Amino acid sequence: MMALWGWIWIIPILERLFPLKGQKFIRPGMINDLIHTYHRVHLWSFLNAILIAWLAAYAQENGGQGPFGRGALIDAHWSITALCVMLFGHVSFYVAHYACHKIPLLWQFHKVHHSSLKLDSFSTSRFHIFDKTLFAAPYLMLVTYFQPDPGIVFLFVSLNDFWGRYGHGNIKDPHWIGYFLSNPKFHRWHHSNHPEAIDKNFSAEFNFLDWIFGTAYYPKGKIPADFGFEGYSNNIIIQHYQPFIDCYNIFKNDGWMALLRKPKKTETDGFEIVHD
Template sequence: MLVVMTVTLTAVLAALSLLFLGLESWRPAIRGQKHLRRGWRTDVIYWFIVSTIGKWFARAIVLLGIALLGILATQSLDRDAIKAWAMRDTPLQRQPWALQAFEILVLTDFVGYWSHRMFHAWPPAWRFHAIHHSSTEVDWLSAVRLHPINDAVSNVLTAAAFVLVGFDAKTLAFAVPFFTLYAIALHANLDWSVGPLRYVVASPVYHRWHHTTEEEGLDKNFAGLFPAYDLIFGTAYLPKGQQPRKFGISGEPVPDSFWGQLIYPFRPAARATLAPPPSE
């Protein structure tokens, strides 16, 4: 199974590399940025680790979270009762599939918006999320630089929302790959802002402002798909005709290596100096 997954991931990585090599060469947000920029090897490791071991870890945390919700909901430790609650039939699940798919996207992005803000505002969470923001040159591959604990927490919060609202938790099998691929596109070194739809769907320009260290872009553009959430809650920033130029984090630099980044949030130095960017 692991061999098949590795071969599949290698093929997908090769296909995406060719696709974005062409796109980022054609319409770059920052001209002259190297495709094999600093940290690309680390991000390739993330591609394989987060997509395999990381997902198994996240799945285990999700199942544990759903089980705990089931215990609270049923007031029982009976496995069958918990399973029946988690898989209960609800009116939402009897809707047309297309409507469910849209609602799932809306709910996933809503939960993602607030969990994303939590990762920025709460120092213990920011130490893990800062790994994702540590890239000083943002491109499609930097999207996968995500600490496994960051990934697991995001997934368990989304799964909990699905189950509580009444969607089948299995619908995560649709939502997670969609948002993963969309996030890869959002991080690409592209100057696309989708024109008149700029506040309807998130674009590469929109999300690259989220990664900037320039003051005007700090704590902005948390939504991963629908900018409406940023507009409603006052965190949208997308000036016409402007592009962010500086990326990364403030405070102590994050190590370049995969293993260094994996353990960095637990180091005393990180706890002492790695603070979230200031909120306005």
């Protein structure tokens, strides 16, 4: 209930009190992002927390322990369980997110999340449902396989939701936080169109995987100013069918391999090509 009616409205108050960047409260696409938050399939955290906790409970009762570590967390101490649940979340999110940026087919769906021209906590919910499913699926499998305590899983998903909203918020906080956590400044670079920050900062909460794998970009003393895709629709219905059209166009123009790997950079990158 906090995810749906609590911090979703509390964090905008923080955004007014401690803004990272002055911006209007009402911005284009805001109503769309609220519909994203409250439409049935997307009652994301609430439904997910229940679904994942139920899956873990069901697996504990009906699966039990087995070979290859199956059910290994059933009897584990809560601190080990909490650490594992967090690691499952981090690793699966980082890998799925990395793939979404590197594989053009997945990027067309993830692009919806990146389409907003202005960033605030309401932008958190803007996701294509396929994209969200791709992020959730590996986590669901890990949790069902290792069968941790459903209560701890529930807590993690709630924390994940809170931090997601905070990390997208237009909130000023101390710079050092971004060395440990994906705070607003850190995640803003992920959404930015600045060339040096493209495909950087994939983490959701703690950002140690970005630092370990060299995908962190967190300069001191500046924040990005350029986000999203000019002309991308702010209509949730169009946002759900547009990726299919974009994939079809890539397939039609460049073949199916172009959906699986990014084109190599050429010296025309950064310039517009004019046919005359």
